[in-house]
Amino acid sequence: MKLIGIDIGGTKISVCLGDSEGNVLASRRIAAQPLGGAKLGLPAIAKEIEELKPKWNEIGAIGISSPGPVSSKEGIMLSPPNLKGWEGARLVDYFSDRFQKPVFLNHDAKAAALAEYLFGHAKGTANLVYLTTSTGMGGGAIVNGLLVQGASDTATEVGHYVLDPNGPLCACGQRGCFEAFCGGAMLAQKMQKEVGQKGIETAVLQEAGGDLKKIDAACLIRALKQSDPYAQEVWNGFIERLAQGIGIVLMAFNPEVVILGTMAMHAGPLLLDPLKQTLPRFAWKEALQACRIETSRLEKISELSGVAVAVTGFRRHRHEGSVR
Numbered sequence: 001m002k003l004i005g006i007d008i009g010g011t012k013i014s015v016c017l018g019d020s021e022g023n024v025l026a027s028r029r030i031a032a033q034p035l036g037g038a039k040l041g042l043p044a045i046a047k048e049i050e051e052l053k054p055k056w057n058e059i060g061a062i063g064i065s066s067p068g069p070v071s072s073k074e075g076i077m078l079s080p081p082n083l084k085g086w087e088g089a090r091l092v093d094y095f096s097d098r099f100q101k102p103v104f105l106n107h108d109a110k111a112a113a114l115a116e117y118l119f120g121h122a123k124g125t126a127n128l129v130y131l132t133t134s135t136g137m138g139g140g141a142i143v144n145g146l147l148v149q150g151a152s153d154t155a156t157e158v159g160h161y162v163l164d165p166n167g168p169l170c171a172c173g174q175r176g177c178f179e180a181f182c183g184g185a186m187l188a189q190k191m192q193k194e195v196g197q198k199g200i201e202t203a204v205l206q207e208a209g210g211d212l213k214k215i216d217a218a219c220l221i222r223a224l225k226q227s228d229p230y231a232q233e234v235w236n237g238f239i240e241r242l243a244q245g246i247g248i249v250l251m252a253f254n255p256e257v258v259i260l261g262t263m264a265m266h267a268g269p270l271l272l273d274p275l276k277q278t279l280p281r282f283a284w285k286e287a288l289q290a291c292r293i294e295t296s297r298l299e300k301i302s303e304l305s306g307v308a309v310a311v312t313g314f315r316r317h318r319h320e321g322s323v324r
């Protein structure tokens with residue numbers, strides 16, 4: 001079966017033609033910002049889908065991976081912080097009217113967890129958690145073979161688990177969220193402030209070409225590989241909070257595998273080794289012994305996230321005999 005996947009992100013939107021085996025047969029990308037909002041954005045996405053030249057009689061469903069918060073039941077993007085002009089966009093209605101196919105929507109991190117479950121190296125693992133750290137953080141959990149969705153789609157919003165109520169202010173309004181400690185944007189901000197105010201001499205700043213504003217998580221990882229003392233200090237704090245957050249995930253879901261995306265893929269053993277050493281302080285050994293901590297190997301996870309939402313929705317739709 002063939003499917004259409006749509007992945008909407010803060011900077012780019014991708015559309016692809018894929019199949020239920022996880023092959024991406026054709027894909028296209030457009031920049032999100034110039035579209036300015038859903039009014040122009042939705043027809044632009046539809047045009048890109050037409051450019052894929054799908055044979056519509058072969059297409060089972062369309063799946064959309066969207067930044068949160070979303071209402072998966074109503075098929076609406078609610079109020080994405082990084083996508084102005086898309087608030088309340090009725091994605092499912094628009095594409096089902098336009099293409100006359102079943103359309104399904106989910107939150108991007110949950111969609112990525114589905115992609116790992118259906119197409120990743122740990123595919124079919126009944127208890128699987130996907131956790132990604134890039135600019136922000138996101139997560140999705142499969143428990144006993146089913147995606148954990150929750151009553152209002154906020155289950156597994158791991159980035160906003162509060163690790164310290166007196167911690168730094170998060171973009172969501174809470175204090176001390178997991179993302180406020182470990183998200184790439186907050187990590188960059190912390191280093192820019194510290195290095196600037198204290199005049200710290202560090203390879204982190206050199207890796208940013210001497211420009212404070214260009215310090216980011218990638219600079220940190222490169223400096224860490226040079227055994228820079230400041231980078232090591234920041235990293236130790238990062239790993240401590242990462243272990244605390246993942247410890248909660250392990251105790252909540254008791255997964256067989258936790259798959260880490262983005263930053264963990266860049267850092268590799270620099271992240272995995274100290275994380276595994278720190279985790280026993282944050283989770284029971286019964287949970288730890290049952291769980292492998294690995295990095296994602298899915299190269300086209302953004303395209304496959306949309307396809308995974310389509311596959312899952314299509315199967316449920318066929319099972320229940322109703323759309324959505």
Ligand SMILES: [Zn+2]
Pocket residue numbers: 159160170171172173174177179180
């Ligand atoms: Zn938050």
